Amino acid sequence: MSNAMKKEMATPQTAKNILAIENLDKSFGSVKILKDINVAIEPGDFLVLVGPSGCGKSTLLNCIAGLESSTNGDIRIGGRSMTGVSPKDRDIAMVFQSYALYPTMTVGKNITFGMKVRGVAEQEQQRKLDEVAKLLQIDHLLNRKPSQLSGGQRQRVAMGRALVRDPQLFLFDEPLSNLDAKLRVEMRTEIKRLHQTLGASIVYVTHDQIEAMTLATKIVVMKDGVIQQAGTPNEIYNQPANMFVADFMGSPSMNLIPASAEKQGDATKISITRPDMEDIVLDFDREIEGLKSGKKSVILGLRPENITDSTNQHITKGQIADCRVDVVEPAGSDTFVVTNLAGKQVTARLNADATIIAGETASFAFDLSKASVFEPETGARIA
The missing domain is CATH 2.40.50.140 (Nucleic acid-binding proteins)
Incomplete structure (x- = not known):
């Protein structure tokens, strides 16, 4: 790994970073899952955490979300340390692999439910719902229940629920893994289009290196809880830091x-x-x-x-x-x-x-x- 790349990975929090993870460790009992993680991204970046199953990428995402507490190190979102900050106060929105929709609510109510709980005025709820539904092309589905939707439509609803929050940081946990191959490609394009349209800051977890290469502005490749390489898709593909990265990224592989x-x-x-x-x-x-x-x-x-x-x-x-x-x-x-x-x-x-x-x-x-x-x-x- 080049010195410049190591320096980038260890970059301390600055005013321009939307997310900075510094010297992060995570252990479950005597088992160390994450080892000295250092990553920083700027507003508008699309960071993809990629690696094989068990490499620690979902655990890292959960630490950013506050669903898991770190053993050592610090996470900063928008310049503020997240130590002791609950998930609801982190100004984040998360899209899960399982969609996590309320089956008895309509699409519209699923999307606005979080705003209702937070006491957002009904007029503002409706304005944001209309805006997001049009953006995701689901405005004709607002009165349906989740059981009446396809997998791709459910994923759009889950994304819509996150988008109406307008958070500092979006977190995606393998959102396309439950979809068939053709639909995955279509939804990948939609997520790319959304990022380009909104300029949102995103952290996205996947084990699919094609998703990583096509979506990311920055990729972090992980193995056994250790960052193997961090860089642009072009750097990861053409200048792999080691044989693991060379073999893992690319289809067919190097x-x-x-x-x-x-x-x-x-x-x-x-x-x-x-x-x-x-x-x-x-x-x-x-x-x-x-x-x-x-x-x-x-x-x-x-x-x-x-x-x-x-x-x-x-x-x-x-x-x-x-x-x-x-x-x-x-x-x-x-x-x-x-x-x-x-x-x-x-x-x-x-x-x-x-x-x-x-x-x-x-x-x-x-x-x-x-x-x-x-x-x-x-x-x-x-x-």
């Missing part, structure tokens, strides 16, 4: 290929061994940390789109190699091809009309301009 790197004068060569075929030797145009002279074992990280047809005009002749094709997977707009390099299954992303046949040998172009290089023992990025 190819992680055992290789060796060697200095040859001013040039750096990366060699990949193959069973029953000669090594692939590729030119690498960046410095590799720890490589002075001789050979160094490395893990070469290549996205599928960086292994392409040999007709690619941007690849020099020295970056082309013949490989045996094991599997061909047509995917509409692309064709994915699986080959074997250094004992690993490696996926290449080719044009949809690529004429590739399983069991035969084909020429592949290797684009190392966006390649990553990792230390095999620690998994850390070294180039």
Whole structure:
């Protein structure tokens, strides 16, 4: 992880931060769930917490909401410490995975119920209801009960209930995980549109890295209660801090290929061994940390789109190699091809009309301009 990235993660609370989490720990008994969490976002940011099940992302969201108390550290919302502040006084609104709608109330009453409890005037309740219902395109559903709605419509109602509060911070806890694949894509677009329209500050939890990449202005990747990397979607995708992030983010995930790197004068060569075929030797145009002279074992990280047809005009002749094709997977707009390099299954992303046949040998172009290089023992990025 770069020093700049570490500095950003540890940024202290400033006047421009809507949310700042500083040195946060959370334990349940002797089990430490969150370990020294440092994150800060500015007003209008869309922060996505992403990671596998059990990584601590939902626990972190619950700590921000005040549903869980932290063991150590501090959370500030709008510059105010949340230590000892109850959830209702944090100026937040939360959208849950389960929608949590009142089954006996109409859509309109579900949305306005919180305002009614807080004593908001009926005229203001109606104004906000009309505004939000139009924004979410559910104004024709206001007299229905939740049981009469589809999953996507229920999720819109849950979002509407949060939006009428106009809080400093919105919290989303895996809101799309109960929807089918097509509806998830549609609702993802709606949430993106809402963020762009309202400029709202959002913290969003998901295990789906596609959601993370498409929605976020900033992503925090977590594993075992530890932040692995924080950055923009572009930084996370193209400059993963370690092999975990490289493997977790991206679909298909980054190819992680055992290789060796060697200095040859001013040039750096990366060699990949193959069973029953000669090594692939590729030119690498960046410095590799720890490589002075001789050979160094490395893990070469290549996205599928960086292994392409040999007709690619941007690849020099020295970056082309013949490989045996094991599997061909047509995917509409692309064709994915699986080959074997250094004992690993490696996926290449080719044009949809690529004429590739399983069991035969084909020429592949290797684009190392966006390649990553990792230390095999620690998994850390070294180039």
